[in-house]
Amino acid sequence: MAALDNCYNVNDLRAAAKRRLPRGVFEFVDRATEDHLALAANRSVFQDIKLRHRALLDVSGRTTKTTLFGKEMAIPMAIAPTGAAGLCWYRGELALAKAAAAANIPLTLSTASMTAMETIADQAGGRLWFQLYVWKRRDLSYQIIERAKKAGYEALIVTVDSAVAPNREYNNRNGFALPFNPSARFLFDVALHPAWTLGVMGRYLTTIGMPKHENYPAEFQGTITSGSAGRSDAMRLDSLNWDDIKIFRDMWPGILMLKGVNRVDDAHRAIAAGVDGLIVSNHGGRNMDSAAATLSVLPTLAAEVGDKTTLILDSGIRRGSDILKALALGAKAVLTGRATLYGTAVGGEAGASKAIGFIKTELDKTMAYTGCRTPAEISTDVFFGDAANGWDAEA
Numbered sequence: 001m002a003a004l005d006n007c008y009n010v011n012d013l014r015a016a017a018k019r020r021l022p023r024g025v026f027e028f029v030d031r032a033t034e035d036h037l038a039l040a041a042n043r044s045v046f047q048d049i050k051l052r053h054r055a056l057l058d059v060s061g062r063t064t065k066t067t068l069f070g071k072e073m074a075i076p077m078a079i080a081p082t083g084a085a086g087l088c089w090y091r092g093e094l095a096l097a098k099a100a101a102a103a104n105i106p107l108t109l110s111t112a113s114m115t116a117m118e119t120i121a122d123q124a125g126g127r128l129w130f131q132l133y134v135w136k137r138r139d140l141s142y143q144i145i146e147r148a149k150k151a152g153y154e155a156l157i158v159t160v161d162s163a164v165a166p167n168r169e170y171n172n173r174n175g176f177a178l179p180f181n182p183s184a185r186f187l188f189d190v191a192l193h194p195a196w197t198l199g200v201m202g203r204y205l206t207t208i209g210m211p212k213h214e215n216y217p218a219e220f221q222g223t224i225t226s227g228s229a230g231r232s233d234a235m236r237l238d239s240l241n242w243d244d245i246k247i248f249r250d251m252w253p254g255i256l257m258l259k260g261v262n263r264v265d266d267a268h269r270a271i272a273a274g275v276d277g278l279i280v281s282n283h284g285g286r287n288m289d290s291a292a293a294t295l296s297v298l299p300t301l302a303a304e305v306g307d308k309t310t311l312i313l314d315s316g317i318r319r320g321s322d323i324l325k326a327l328a329l330g331a332k333a334v335l336t337g338r339a340t341l342y343g344t345a346v347g348g349e350a351g352a353s354k355a356i357g358f359i360k361t362e363l364d365k366t367m368a369y370t371g372c373r374t375p376a377e378i379s380t381d382v383f384f385g386d387a388a389n390g391w392d393a394e395a
């Protein structure tokens with residue numbers, strides 16, 4: 001695939017995705033909210049950390065493999081839940097899941113994804129986690145949890161940073177909305193991107209029909225062009241609270257994680273509620289624009305609860321060196337959202353595999369340079385200077 005052959009890193013995949021996707025779809029994936037402050041902060045904190053080489057240590061036997069929740073995985077990385085892979089590529093979630101399974105890393109399927117969780121389990125396999133957006137009618141959430149349990153998902157991840165719908169003003173400008181809104185602007189945008197129009201929408205229409213949110217409760221499973229397909233306020237839930245988490249804990253026998261816990265007091269409450277892992281996340285900067293960068297809040301969380309729970313970080317991972325920095329500051333693993341979506345948008349499974357491969361190679365090289373032979377050997381000892389304390393807003 002020519003577009004993929006010319007990509008050498010995640011930034012190249014992003015540029016190729018920008019050419020291929022209609023502007024509305026690309027911006028939905030790529031951009032964030034309001035003035036994009038959180039999006040920028042997520043990246044700049046990673047970029048500001050400088051590392052030191054270690055000389056003359058034999059690192060020839062190094063490995064990026066690690067163990068998370070008792071199981072080995074090839075890199076300390078899993079795929080974040082995103083509702084958009086199926087818009088980026090025909091059956092994009094299946095493509096991404098197959099790439100994750102082949103790479104031996106977990107995949108998180110979003111409530112808002114377009115491929116049924118059972119199909120992913122049957123056709124991709126691998127290590128699967130399910131992300132839950134809680135519905136206003138709680139019984140609908142319980143049905144989804146039962147489905148995930150029956151389909152054999154290893155972990156349930158409840159997203160807790162989305163009390164209200166974000167201000168994505170650019171979507172108003174570019175005409176993109178879910179359900180798709182056939183505005184002249186969006187139709188023109190689609191017409192300018194025939195590879196996507198034929199390769200994604202065309203393939204859906206000539207095979208399974210307009211995609212649906214197959215993981216929504218049955219009565220909300222409209223197609224992406226029909227009324228019930230939007231991320232309605234049934235999912236942006238300002239009444240979600242700790243009592244819900246207790247109920248989910250009772251219902252879910254597997255690993256339970258909360259996604260979007262960035263405060264120590266919340267972390268303590270989550271641990272007391274029996275939660276197994278916390279994802280330090282600001283939703284990739286997509287929700288609250290003044291959110292602190294996740295790498296800035298990680299050190300305090302790691303110091304306070306790092307030995308009581310499993311901390312995973314997302315928001316801003318674009319390079320393998322970012323994983324090393326997150327692990328040094330206390331994460332056990334990271335999630336990638338956009339990085340692997342860009343790859344999926346350019347080449348489906350092959351593109352997602354490329355994105356994972358770039359990040360893995362970069363992590364391996366950074367480990368070799370810094371003298372870390374295993375992920376467990378990564379610490380702030382590899383950092384240059386003492387800026388680590390300065391990033392910690394709560395210190």
Ligand SMILES: Cc1cc2nc3c(=O)[nH]c(=O)nc-3n(C[C@H](O)[C@H](O)[C@H](O)COP(=O)(O)O)c2cc1C
Nearest residue numbers: 029080081082083084110159283284315316337338
């Ligand atoms: C297009 C897109 C859709 C997303 N959809 C969801 C979702 O359905 N549920 C969720 O918990 N997070 C969702 N997220 C957030 C990601 O799970 C993750 O937190 C974020 O992408 C991490 O930042 P990164 O993109 O910089 O890696 C989405 C992110 C993107 C980019």
